[in-house]
Amino acid sequence: MSWITPVETPTTQDFHDLFDNKISSIIIENFLTPTECEKICQEILAIGLSPFDYDFHDEATDAYRVFDSHYLYEQKTPEEYFPKAAESNLKYQVFCEKLGFNPAIRVKDYLEKHLLRPVSIAEQNGQQYTYALVRELKNSALLHADFAGFLDSHWSISNITAQYAWNIYLSDPQNGGDSIVYNKPWLREDDQYIQGDTYGYSHKVVEKKEYYSIIPKPGLLAFFNSRNFHEVHGSSDIRLSIGGHVGINDKHEIVMWI
Numbered sequence: 031m032s033w034i035t036p037v038e039t040p041t042t043q044d045f046h047d048l049f050d051n052k053i054s055s056i057i058i059e060n061f062l063t064p065t066e067c068e069k070i071c072q073e074i075l076a077i078g079l080s081p082f083d084y085d086f087h088d089e090a091t092d093a094y095r096v097f098d099s100h101y102l103y104e105q106k107t108p109e110e111y112f113p114k115a116a117e118s119n120l121k122y123q124v125f126c127e128k129l130g131f132n133p134a135i136r137v138k139d140y141l142e143k144h145l146l147r148p149v150s151i152a153e154q155n156g157q158q159y160t161y162a163l164v165r166e167l168k169n170s171a172l173l174h175a176d177f178a179g180f181l182d183s184h185w186s187i188s189n190i191t192a193q194y195a196w197n198i199y200l201s202d203p204q205n206g207g208d209s210i211v212y213n214k215p216w217l218r219e220d221d222q223y224i225q226g227d228t229y230g231y232s233h234k235v236v237e238k239k240e241y242y243s244i245i246p247k248p249g250l251l252a253f254f255n256s257r258n259f260h261e262v263h264g265s266s267d268i269r270l271s272i273g274g275h276v277g278i279n280d281k282h283e284i285v286m287w288i
């Protein structure tokens with residue numbers, strides 16, 4: 031089987047192959063029902079989306095979110111991050127109580143069933159990381175990669191040896207909105223391709239690399255290896271998703287965070 035072909039009925043081996051970048055993605059249709067997606071969208075709009083407050087001066091596109099994410103604190107200290115994480119996780123808990131279900135925990139249960147081992151929320155000194163993030167990316171997302179293994183050692187998730195992203199799409203973005211995943215894992219030296227004062231990389235870094243396009247559809251759950259460079263194309267309509275990261279660490283434990 032080629033790297034590009036997504037897996038639609040995954041086995042335990044497929045989830046390990048995704049960590050090892052032997053396959054592009056695992057795609058589960060109708061992971062959430064249309065009613066569940068509508069309910070989440072209504073609740074998101076009731077809370078209200080906030081802009082991403084990156085430390086970049088030259089942010090290319092506007093993107094919006096609900097809840098906090100570790101990557102906004104990567105350059106800050108654990109003392110700054112964990113109180114915000116606790117606040118965000120509490121807000122997420124209240125959100126889930128209103129929904130009557132917890133989408134991230136449903137993904138965690140799904141992973142445990144398929145990986146045949148426990149999956150936990152990443153922690154550091156008894157404090158939980160954030161683990162679910164709602165994003166609105168109608169205006170696209172620049173080419174980038176996510177890999178906690180390159181973080182400073184004061185973050186417990188820096189012991190991650192392989193990582194993927196999970197996303198459940200909640201709205202139909204109509205035209206566009208594809209996630210493009212390139213078969214090109216991020217290496218330190220690729221940082222020479224960062225463009226200006228943004229988080230985005232030049233497409234030179236993925237030149238001639240094979241890629242797979244994930245087409246968002248409400249209720250669809252997609253996993254891809256987030257160490258691979260990826261980007262989101264702009265869309266005509268609102269593009270809401272909820273997602274996070276899953277990693278395997280040097281002790282072979284599986285953890286979730288975002």
Ligand SMILES: [Fe+2]
Binds near residue numbers: 174256
């Ligand atoms: Fe990403």
